[in-house]
Amino acid sequence: MEELNRVSEMEESNLVSGIELSRQIFELEQIRVVILAHPGELFRPYPFNKCSGFTNRVYDVLERRLRPILGETQYVVVSGTGEVNPHGRSTMGTIRGTYY
Numbered sequence: 001m002e003e004l005n006r007v008s009e010m011e012e013s014n015l016v017s018g019i020e021l022s023r024q025i026f027e028l029e030q031i032r033v034v035i036l037a038h039p040g041e042l043f044r045p046y047p048f049n050k051c052s053g054f055t056n057r058v059y060d061v062l063e064r065r066l067r068p069i070l071g072e073t074q075y076v077v078v079s080g081t082g083e084v085n086p087h088g089r090s091t092m093g094t095i096r097g098t099y100y
Contacts, residue, residue, distance in 0.1 A: 015042035021069070030096045031058065033066070036074040044069050054093030061092060 016024070018035035024046035025033045037043075046069070052061045058077060066075065079086050080098030 014045060016045050017042060018073075021046060025066070029061070029092070030099065031092065032078045032080075032099070033062070034076050034078060035070065036076065037070075041073065043073075052092050054091060054096070056092050057088065058086065058090050058092055058095055059088040 018037035018041060021043050022033050022035050025031070028046060028048060028051050030051065035043075046065075048065060052065070062075070062077070076084050077086060077095065078084055079095050080100070083098075086095060
C-alpha cells in the first residue's frame with residue numbers, strides 16, 4: 001500500500017498546469033493552444049518528442065495527442081492571425097505559417 005502512495009505522489013509531482021501544457025505544445029508543435037481549464041486543474045505533461053507533420057490536419061492531431069491528456073477539458077487553437085479554432089481541415093503547416 002505504501003508503494004502505491006509513492007507512485008501516486010511521484011505522478012502528482014509531474015503534473016502541469018494548463019498554461020504550462022499550452023507552452024509545451026507550442027514549443028513542440030508550433031501552434032497556440034489555449035486550454036480552458038479551471039484554476040488549479042493539473043494535467044500530465046505533453047509526452048511527445050517529435051512534432052506532427054505539416055500535412056496533418058490540426059483537428060486530427062490534437063484529438064489524437066491532446067484529448068487523452070485533457071479528457072473533457074476544452075481547448076481552442078488560436079492562429080497567428082488571431083483566428084480562433086481555424087477550419088478543422090486546416091493543416092499543421094498552414095497554422096504554423098500564420099505565426100511568422
